[in-house]
Amino acid sequence: MKPVGAVTRGTTNPNRLRRVDNWIAYRCGARLAAAADPLVVDLGFGATPVTAIELRERLATRVRRDVAVVGLEIDPVRVAAALPAADPPRLEFRRGGFELAGLRPVVVRALNVLRQYDEAEVATAWRTMTATGAALVEGTCDELGRVAAWAYVENGSPLTLTLSARLSDLDHPATFAERLPKALIHHNVPGRPIHEFLTALGHAWDVAAGPFGPRQRWRQAVAALHAAGLPVSHEPNRWRLGELTVRWPAPRPSDA
Known part of the structure; x- marks a missing residue:
């Protein structure tokens, strides 16, 4: 399956997405807890796998131990660089884009990805990422994660906006x-x-x-x-x- 999307900058830092991860555990915890296969996709994990690793650790601690996270990147170089950090089946890295590499996750986190696209492409990306019933958390934050804003999307439609700051x-x-x-x-x-x-x-x-x-x-x-x-x-x-x-x-x- 050909990845849908384009390579973006990939900037990331440890703890950059801590605020959104904590919100996902709070807002999507019941959804994950009730799932037969509690899979979460980290779309566009960036130049290093650190935020995908942190997402898995936080959800395993706060929601359920068997939560699985798959980090997806269009850039095969980034995927290859992340593979040594994989811990299958609970943490994997694959090549993929908005089509989610054929996966059927319960939740998709896509932070600092669509910010680098044209606005006209947002609605299609939302619909594609939620086509299999996944809840989507999509937004942006500053380089250190001190200020962030994200949409919560179901079935291609945004339901809420969350603002979060240190x-x-x-x-x-x-x-x-x-x-x-x-x-x-x-x-x-x-x-x-x-x-x-x-x-x-x-x-x-x-x-x-x-x-x-x-x-x-x-x-x-x-x-x-x-x-x-x-x-x-x-x-x-x-x-x-x-x-x-x-x-x-x-x-x-x-x-x-």
Whole structure:
């Protein structure tokens, strides 16, 4: 099966995807726990296999010990370089793209991949990756994983957007604008839902300024959005981690 997609930069670092991994364990844990074959695909694992290794370790610790992770890369050189780290059947590396190399995973993680594509290609990639019923977590983060944003997608349709940051480093929620998923980043302009949401979050952050630390300021800001009726998930335990999840704030890419 010919891989679908293109070789991207492949930049990665240890712990870069820790925030999204923790969210996958939280949001997709029940889905994986109930699966007969708890397979997760790490699409576009990059120049080194470190984030695929970490994903497997985190899910094995927090969800179930027999979770299997397959890292896919279009670049055969990267696949070859990752093979010494493989620990089959629980951790493997193969050549593949959006077609998922014929696998039928329960969850697909695709971070910092579609950011390097044209927006017009996003909807097709989403549909392809979820065609077998997999849940897709797709988004971007900075080089050290301090600021991240990702979509949760089922059946080709985005359901939620999650923003996550290391609060001690967060100067202002406007920082998230630089890390929005490809499907949203060009829609962050006045009059569009994502711009209105980030503006509201930034205003709530400004209002919550005071003598307290960034963690309490963030919690107050997110709680204010929820109280105002914005579609923010009521998950105070997640807010405390520097995270919020909101109903997808834009049309599907194909409808935009």
